[in-house]
Amino acid sequence: MKPNKLDELRDILFRPDHEKLEALRARVEHAEARAADVAEVLPDSVAASFERDSRLVGALRKPLRECISESVREDPEEFADALFPIMGPAIRRSVAEAFKAWIQQANQAIEQSLSPRGLSWRFQAWRAGIPFGQYVLQRTLLYRVEHIYLIQASSGLLIGHVQQGDLHSKDEDAVSAMFTAIQEFVKDSFSGDEPQRLRTAELGELTLWAVHGPGAVLVALIRGVPPAGLRTDLQVVLERIETRFDHEVRNFAGERAELPDLEPELRSCLRTSLREPEIRRTKQRFSPALAVLGVLAVGVIAWAGYGIWMQSRVARIAEAFEATAGIVVTRIDRAGRSLVIRGLRDPMAPTPEEIAAAEGWFGPVDASFEAYLSLDRELVLARARAVLEPPDTVSMSLDAGTLHLAGAAQPLWISAIGTAAASVAGVERIDVSGLHADSDGLLAAVRTLLEPPAEVGLALRDGVLEVSGTAPKPWLDRVLATTLPNGVDSVDHSSLEFAEMFALRGIEREANAAVLIFDSGSSSLAGAQGVTVEEIVESLVEYGALAEELGLVPSLTITGHSDASGTFDLNVALERNRAETVASAFQDAGVEPAWIATRSHLDSGVAGARMPGVTLQLEARSSVERPVQD
Amino acid sequence: MRSAKVCIIGDFAVGKTSTVARFVNNEFSEKYLTTVGVKIDTKQVDIPSGSVKLIIWDVAGTDRLSDIELAYLRGSAGFILVADGTRTATVESALRLKADIVAQYGELPFVAMLNKFDLSDEWQIHHDELAVSRSAGVEWITCSAKTGEGVAMAIETLATSISDAATEST
Numbered sequence: 001m002k003p004n005k006l007d008e009l010r011d012i013l014f015r016p017d018h019e020k021l022e023a024l025r026a027r028v029e030h031a032e033a034r035a036a037d038v039a040e041v042l043p044d045s046v047a048a049s050f051e052r053d054s055r056l057v058g059a060l061r062k063p064l065r066e067c068i069s070e071s072v073r074e075d076p077e078e079f080a081d082a083l084f085p086i087m088g089p090a091i092r093r094s095v096a097e098a099f100k101a102w103i104q105q106a107n108q109a110i111e112q113s114l115s116p117r118g119l120s121w122r123f124q125a126w127r128a129g130i131p132f133g134q135y136v137l138q139r140t141l142l143y144r145v146e147h148i149y150l151i152q153a154s155s156g157l158l159i160g161h162v163q164q165g166d167l168h169s170k171d172e173d174a175v176s177a178m179f180t181a182i183q184e185f186v187k188d189s190f191s192g193d194e195p196q197r198l199r200t201a202e203l204g205e206l207t208l209w210a211v212h213g214p215g216a217v218l219v220a221l222i223r224g225v226p227p228a229g230l231r232t233d234l235q236v237v238l239e240r241i242e243t244r245f246d247h248e249v250r251n252f253a254g255e256r257a258e259l260p261d262l263e264p265e266l267r268s269c270l271r272t273s274l275r276e277p278e279i280r281r282t283k284q285r286f287s288p289a290l291a292v293l294g295v296l297a298v299g300v301i302a303w304a305g306y307g308i309w310m311q312s313r314v315a316r317i318a319e320a321f322e323a324t325a326g327i328v329v330t331r332i333d334r335a336g337r338s339l340v341i342r343g344l345r346d347p348m349a350p351t352p353e354e355i356a357a358a359e360g361w362f363g364p365v366d367a368s369f370e371a372y373l374s375l376d377r378e379l380v381l382a383r384a385r386a387v388l389e390p391p392d393t394v395s396m397s398l399d400a401g402t403l404h405l406a407g408a409a410q411p412l413w414i415s416a417i418g419t420a421a422a423s424v425a426g427v428e429r430i431d432v433s434g435l436h437a438d439s440d441g442l443l444a445a446v447r448t449l450l451e452p453p454a455e456v457g458l459a460l461r462d463g464v465l466e467v468s469g470t471a472p473k474p475w476l477d478r479v480l481a482t483t484l485p486n487g488v489d490s491v492d493h494s495s496l497e498f499a500e501m502f503a504l505r506g507i508e509r510e511a512n513a514a515v516l517i518f519d520s521g522s523s524s525l526a527g528a529q530g531v532t533v534e535e536i537v538e539s540l541v542e543y544g545a546l547a548e549e550l551g552l553v554p555s556l557t558i559t560g561h562s563d564a565s566g567t568f569d570l571n572v573a574l575e576r577n578r579a580e581t582v583a584s585a586f587q588d589a590g591v592e593p594a595w596i597a598t599r600s601h602l603d604s605g606v607a608g609a610r611m612p613g614v615t616l617q618l619e620a621r622s623s624v625e626r627p628v629q630d
Numbered sequence: 631m632r633s634a635k636v637c638i639i640g641d642f643a644v645g646k647t648s649t650v651a652r653f654v655n656n657e658f659s660e661k662y663l664t665t666v667g668v669k670i671d672t673k674q675v676d677i678p679s680g681s682v683k684l685i686i687w688d689v690a691g692t693d694r695l696s697d698i699e700l701a702y703l704r705g706s707a708g709f710i711l712v713a714d715g716t717r718t719a720t721v722e723s724a725l726r727l728k729a730d731i732v733a734q735y736g737e738l739p740f741v742a743m744l745n746k747f748d749l750s751d752e753w754q755i756h757h758d759e760l761a762v763s764r765s766a767g768v769e770w771i772t773c774s775a776k777t778g779e780g781v782a783m784a785i786e787t788l789a790t791s792i793s794d795a796a797t798e799s800t
């Protein structure tokens with residue numbers, strides 16, 4: 001056969017198989033096609049392998065572990081964030097289990113203990129009808145969560161804030177930002193590589209607790225001693241908030257109104273725990289037996305009293321009439337249902353019906369009196385009161401025909417009193433030395449006398465002249481040397497500020513904010529200054545005069561600063577020179593050298609900015625507290 | 631009401647603290663500035679689109695921001711750049727500070743205040759310097775913390791850009 005014939009034959013015989021073979025080779029050789037193939041069967045293979053035995057698990061274990069630890073190493077932050085919502089509850093649950101077991105143990109130990117306190121607490125708990133463990137908790141815990149702040153971790157913006165209803169707070173946005181700033185500061189200043197977070201702070205009675213999540217910080221301000229479990233509760237609330245409002249918290253841009261559902265979550269943290277509330281309730285328990293006894297006792301007493309009252313009724317009424325000033329009784333008895341009385345009566349005296357009614361007689365009264373003027377003291381006083389109509393602030397007394405008047409009244413009333421009193425029967429003389437103008441009138445008189453400056457407020461309270469506001473010291477000296485009118489017993493100037501002091505503080509504030517600028521590296525003052533040496537000297541001279549007026553001694557500390565370039569030693573020298581430059585400029589311009597001290601900012605270790613400048617610290621002390629110099 | 635964090639930055643003694651003091655409700659003592667390095671004040675600003683409560687962080691920085699000062703800027707909706715018209719160098723450091731911030735946090739709304747205008751007789755700022763600023767995208771608003779001139783206007787301008795930026799992004 002010819003070779004081409006043979007080829008032809010082979011072609012006929014094997015062609016279909018050859019084509020298949022070609023296709024197969026293509027599939028094996030092309031990685032992409034192979035991947036697609038495997039992908040198609042992979043899920044089923046994995047499932048089948050799992051069904052059959054555990055070899056697959058064994059094979060995957062190592063690479064998977066590698067994989068996870070690799071990615072944790074690379075970006076722990078992201079990993080932690082992802083795990084946070086799951087891990088929080090999981091860890092808590094296991095801690096809670098451990099805790100429960102521990103509490104049970106402790107509970108048993110205490111229950112079995114026979115210490116007096118253990119027994120007494122047991123008894124109390126039994127009386128209160130609450131579990132012993134709970135009672136122990138109540139005895140030891142007393143706290144109140146006063147404020148809750150939810151703060152965006154990145155910016156310090158306040159996402160939400162709630163507080164106990166009866167509290168007022170500073171601007172909560174500022175508090176939130178300041179918390180974040182301080183936390184940032186602590187983080188930067190005291191921690192190493194590991195980021196530290198501010199978790200708790202004690203501020204006297206208050207405790208601050210912060211729990212941190214990936215996007216937000218929940219801060220609780222607590223009065224008293226919070227239980228450890230509260231931190232867990234805060235953590236739970238924060239986790240729930242971060243899950244529910246994940247997007248809103250992360251992308252919060254200062255618009256609080258967009259998060260109304262947040263408030264109930266935050267409110268749930270405002271807990272109050274009071275000591276022994278249950279016990280107090282049981283003490284007030286109502287006792288029916290006691291109530292029945294009480295009713296019986298009242299009944300017996302009322303019955304006995306009624307009898308006695310019936311018998312002595314008329315006798316007591318007669319006595320009452322006889323005891324009443326301005327009434328002379330000639331006859332009194334009972335006729336049927338009415339009371340019959342005869343006698344003399346001053347018009348100022350109470351009516352017979354009034355006297356009888358005061359003694360419990362509400363039946364008819366048959367009274368007939370002749371008019372007369374009594375000289376009884378009460379009656380004369382009553383007559384004087386009716387004629388003179390004194391204000392409530394005036395008291396009157398009668399002593400051997402002399403009417404004494406004392407207290408505060410309108411000046412006009414006081415001037416008319418003499419003539420009016422002459423027409424009162426029973427008053428022979430009148431004594432007005434105890435009278436003074438009322439506070440309005442008195443205040444007007446004091447005002448004319450003292451001529452207070454416009455910034456001064458005057459008030460009269462119980463004879464004390466209260467002086468407030470601002471005034472020059474010489475004015476107060478004059479006030480204290482003045483004899484004040486009747487009715488002013490003393491002067492209270494504790495809330496009066498001296499104008500000199502006010503001006504003094506103003507100069508202090510200004511001087512302590514001033515920065516004198518130097519050229520970098522140089523110890524001569526720069527050309528342009530916000531505040532010039534001359535301006536400062538002018539205020540210092542004024543300060544000196546004011547301080548003297550107030551009996552204070554000024555002190556001025558001049559601190560030299562330097563910027564970050566140069567060595568420590570060179571900078572300290574430079575700072576000293578700068579402070580000295582300013583000190584001598586001040587002295588040349590007439591500032592008292594004894595006030596002045598200079599120092600280097602770096603050397604003295606005080607806080608302050610690194611800058612080529614000089615700052616001042618001006619204050620005034622009373623000469624007594626002046627530090628002893630050696 | 632929207633609240634927004636704002637930082638005020640600039641070289642030493644340009645008048646940052648004075649500017650804030652002139653404008654805000656004082657919340658915390660100045661002592662925080664020396665101890666913690668930052669002081670916070672708030673101010674409600676009424677602008678045409680509503681009210682914005684600015685929470686102003688006064689960072690005790692100088693011509694370069696330290697890491698912590700840069701950290702304080704985190705989450706800011708904008709910033710106030712201050713320079714001292716009597717000292718040309720402070721304009722340069724302001725531009726540098728702005729570049730630092732942009733490198734770290736991207737472009738943010740800001741306002742630039744050229745302070746101590748009450749001393750304008752002694753100003754050393756020349757047209758070329760202002761031209762440099764302009765090419766860096768900074769238009770200076772002249773003002774004086776001493777007299778108060780221009781301060782409120784500058785801060786209202788910032789509040790408006792912050793509010794606009796927030797509306798755009800939502």
Ligand SMILES: Nc1nc2c(ncn2[C@@H]2O[C@H](COP(=O)(O)OP(=O)(O)O)[C@@H](O)[C@H]2O)c(=O)[nH]1
Nearest residue numbers: 514515530643644645646647648746774775776
């Ligand atoms: N003349 C003048 N002085 C100012 C002005 N603003 C601030 N100063 C003064 O500049 C100095 C530094 O001010 P300060 O606010 O402490 O600057 P900061 O370091 O940027 O906070 C102080 O002496 C201020 O009195 C201003 O507008 N005019």
Ligand SMILES: [Mg+2]
Nearest residue numbers: 646647648690
């Ligand atoms: Mg400052």
